[in-house]
Amino acid sequence: xxxxxxxxxxxxxxxxxxxxxxxxxxxxxxxxxxxxxxxxxxxxxxxxxxxxxxxxxxxxxxxxxxxxxxxxxxxxxxxxxxxxxxxxxxxxxxxxxxxxxxxxxxxxxxxxxxxxxxxxxxxxxxxxxxxxxxxxxxxxxxxxxxxxxxxxxxxxxxxxxxxxxxxxxxxxxxxxxxxxxxxxxxxxxxxxxxxxxxxxxxxxxxxxxxxxxxxxxxx
Numbered sequence: 455x456x457x458x459x460x461x462x463x464x465x466x467x468x469x470x471x472x473x474x475x476x477x478x479x480x481x482x483x484x485x486x487x488x489x490x491x492x493x494x495x496x497x498x499x500x501x502x503x504x505x506x507x508x509x510x511x512x513x514x515x516x517x518x519x520x521x522x523x524x525x526x527x528x529x530x531x532x533x534x535x536x537x538x539x540x541x542x543x544x545x546x547x548x549x550x551x552x553x554x555x556x557x558x559x560x561x562x563x564x565x566x567x568x569x570x571x572x573x574x575x576x577x578x579x580x581x582x583x584x585x586x587x588x589x590x591x592x593x594x595x596x597x598x599x600x601x602x603x604x605x606x607x608x609x610x611x612x613x614x615x616x617x618x619x620x621x622x623x624x625x626x627x628x629x630x631x632x633x634x635x636x637x638x639x640x641x642x643x644x645x646x647x648x649x650x651x652x653x654x655x656x657x658x659x660x661x662x663x664x665x666x667x668x669x670x671x672x673x
Contacts, residue, residue: 458566459484459538459670460558462545464641465571466633467626468578469655470662474571475542477663478670484538492525493517503528523553530557538566546636548643567670568644571655571662575630582626586615 459482465471479486496504497511503524510517526544529535545551558564573581584597590613595602603609619625644650651669655662 457537458563460563460566461538461540461670462565462568462644463540463542463571464568464637465655466573466578466637467629468582469571469573470659471542471571473659474663474666475540477659478540478666481667482538482670484540485532485534486540486542487526487529487535487544489522489526489543492529493522496525496528501528519547519550519553523550523557526554527557530561545640548639551640551643565644565649567651568649569666569669570641570650570652571666572652573655577656578630579623579626582621583617583623585617585621587618587621588613588615590614 461478461484463471463475463478465474475486478484493507493511497508498504503521507517507521507525510521522544526541530539541554545554555564580598581596584599586595586597586602587593588595588608588611591608591611593608593610594600595608595615602615606615607613608615620629641650651672653662653665653669
């Protein structure tokens, strides 16, 4: 069996997906491919698809699936993807997953791992609502996991710490509901293909990473 690691990483807001994607990319020397980065890079480069994407981005609209899929296809042709990659933020829908399958089939390739970082909703809410941000320098803290030395004040610049609107419980509950609604069909799609692996996302960063690498090194 090939050692190539074509990975899709799934996880709700607050699951630590971004942190784990960076660690996976470093360990296996593969690129972390974010759709946001692809869109910005293509728009800046002025490619045909980039110009098309920029029209939608400038209007604040969602970039259509066919444009996003085309840009992902272009990115996967880059030489740094020859040993694998991590897709972050794509696919978001079953339609995008099916389009990705078609692209990879044409290349004689396919996704090898779909890792879902699962965290209990109560724990996610605790993680996200506990975040505090400095108004002056933007440094982030957490009331439980990384508190400042003086309550309400930044260690770095003495600025006032506040809770951003998107870290409030009502906003987070709504975001988690939307994530679950959108991702459930995607998880079902990958489960039916026998690709989905679940990793419980509680514990320290290194502990979760160890669980992920176990999954990625299963034969």
